[in-house]
Amino acid sequence: MELSLLFEKSVLILILTAITLGIATYLTYGERKVAAFLQDRLGPNRAGIYGIFQPLADAGKMFFKEELIPRNAEKWLFIMGPGLAMVTACITSAVIPWGTDLVLFGRNISLQVADVDIGILYIMGIVSVGVYGIMIGGWASNNKYSLYGAIRASSQMISYELSMGLALIAIIMMSGSLSLREIVDQQSGWHGMKWNILFQPLGFILFFTCALAETNRAPFDLPECETELIGGYHTEYSSMKLGFYLFAEYINMFVSSAVMSIVYLGGYNFPFMDAAWFSTHPNWLGAISVAVMFAKVSFFIFLFMWIRWTLPRFRYDQLMHLGWKSLIPLALINMLLTGLGMLLWGK
Amino acid sequence: MSTSAGYIPILLQILVAVGFVVLALFLSSKLGPSRKTVQKDENFECGIESQGNARYPISVKYFLTAILFVLFDVEVIFFYPYAVNFKDMGMEGFIAVVTFVAIFLAGFIYVWRKGAFEWDK
Numbered sequence: 260m261e262l263s264l265l266f267e268k269s270v271l272i273l274i275l276t277a278i279t280l281g282i283a284t285y286l287t288y289g290e291r292k293v294a295a296f297l298q299d300r301l302g303p304n305r306a307g308i309y310g311i312f313q314p315l316a317d318a319g320k321m322f323f324k325e326e327l328i329p330r331n332a333e334k335w336l337f338i339m340g341p342g343l344a345m346v347t348a349c350i351t352s353a354v355i356p357w358g359t360d361l362v363l364f365g366r367n368i369s370l371q372v373a374d375v376d377i378g379i380l381y382i383m384g385i386v387s388v389g390v391y392g393i394m395i396g397g398w399a400s401n402n403k404y405s406l407y408g409a410i411r412a413s414s415q416m417i418s419y420e421l422s423m424g425l426a427l428i429a430i431i432m433m434s435g436s437l438s439l440r441e442i443v444d445q446q447s448g449w450h451g452m453k454w455n456i457l458f459q460p461l462g463f464i465l466f467f468t469c470a471l472a473e474t475n476r477a478p479f480d481l482p483e484c485e486t487e488l489i490g491g492y493h494t495e496y497s498s499m500k501l502g503f504y505l506f507a508e509y510i511n512m513f514v515s516s517a518v519m520s521i522v523y524l525g526g527y528n529f530p531f532m533d534a535a536w537f538s539t540h541p542n543w544l545g546a547i548s549v550a551v552m553f554a555k556v557s558f559f560i561f562l563f564m565w566i567r568w569t570l571p572r573f574r575y576d577q578l579m580h581l582g583w584k585s586l587i588p589l590a591l592i593n594m595l596l597t598g599l600g601m602l603l604w605g606k
Numbered sequence: 607m608s609t610s611a612g613y614i615p616i617l618l619q620i621l622v623a624v625g626f627v628v629l630a631l632f633l634s635s636k637l638g639p640s641r642k643t644v645q646k647d648e649n650f651e652c653g654i655e656s657q658g659n660a661r662y663p664i665s666v667k668y669f670l671t672a673i674l675f676v677l678f679d680v681e682v683i684f685f686y687p688y689a690v691n692f693k694d695m696g697m698e699g700f701i702a703v704v705t706f707v708a709i710f711l712a713g714f715i716y717v718w719r720k721g722a723f724e725w726d727k
Binding site for chain 1: 615616620624633638640646647656661664668675678682683686689690693700703710714718723
């Protein structure tokens with residue numbers, strides 16, 4: 260790999276990591292503002308105008324709080340848990356294409372850290388490693404509530420991973436590729452409106468439900484169900500280690516919104532992106548495509564928050580029944596119908 | 607980019623993420639105060655004194671879920687190579703996969719009828 264390309268990728272990675280962390284910080288603010296909006300309150304409005312410095316103050320406070328490690332906890336695993344959760348959350352975004360290529364300094368710059376052939380499998384793999392962060396943290400705390408939260412989290416995440424995988428298979432049958440770049444480019448037909456959601460409405464609903472469960476968001480936030488488990492798997496955590504668990508959840512939300520935008524909503528494709536003017540102005544195309552991508556991601560994030568402040572929490576048996584008895588059969592049917600449809604109408 | 611060099615940026619990103627996490631954890635442990643007391647280092651269990659070890663046997667349902675996940679996830683993984691090559695295989699491949707789904711469903715219905723998914727009993 261040549262040096263200039265390596266440099267370009269390093270810059271991209273640093274920018275991406277900074278944006279991811281910034282977005283995660285500001286999503287906590289967004290969450291509180293959305294909650295306030297839905298409940299007809301003001302929300303945070305003291306730190307700066309409209310309270311926009313609130314997340315910075317929160318993050319600063321996290322750094323200066325005392326770090327507590329319970330006496331009978333496994334010390335190293337206790338520290339490793341939140342670290343692992345944060346690392347896995349930060350590296351999922353590596354295979355996501357954020358926009359069309361830019362042309363800077365006479366070079367074609369791809370807005371994707373790594374265009375690997377197995378993009379989707381990479382994301383599924385890293386998401387499953389994310390379970391360990393929660394499981395290790397909950398187990399190492401040596402607290403019954405933490406352990407229950409951790410076990411609930413892992414068993415919920417593995418259950419919904421099955422239907423998530425099955426819902427994705429229908430998409431892969433249509434695209435014939437596991438590369439996310441390829442999947443986005445194939446949705447650019449019909450003047451940039453040939454989005455997969457038009458062919459896969461059921462698959463989209465299944466995937467969205469599973470994404471809620473995978474990120475431990477309400478109504479599937481059983482692992483940190485405060486009415487039963489105090490704080491769930493992070494009961495014993497304080498300071499930045501608690502912060503990492505919370506940030507990891509928001510980063511996961513951001514990344515899964517990005518994946519959903521790419522797989523179902525056409526990623527950075529927007530109407531009339533094939534206009535002749537854009538082929539001579541690649542940087543404008545790149546800038547607009549990134550803006551469109553982020554607009555779609557923001558829409559999904561708002562949807563996540565809207566659902567959290569609207570629906571009550573499931574009971575654990577309802578959660579498992581939904582995952583195993585409804586979503587898996589539906590995903591299988593969806594897969595077979597897709598296959599049949601493609602054979603009959605030859606999409 | 608199908609060569610293994612395409613994975614170098616991913617390694618770089620992992621390095622950046624690990625570096626950030628280690629640095630932040632180290633900094634926050636140095637910056638915060640440290641006033642440890644015997645009471646404070648106890649486990650928090652609703653303010654009640656904790657009883658025994660937390661790691662005692664729990665409901666077998668969770669174990670069963672894990673086993674079923676391993677079983678079915680392997681079968682789901684088998685679908686991936688099929689799905690990638692679906693367009694080339696046509697009707698013949700579809701019939702083959704319907705057979706496979708039928709076997710998958712036979713096992714699925716068996717564990718369902720056996721009550722493996724009954725969480726409220």
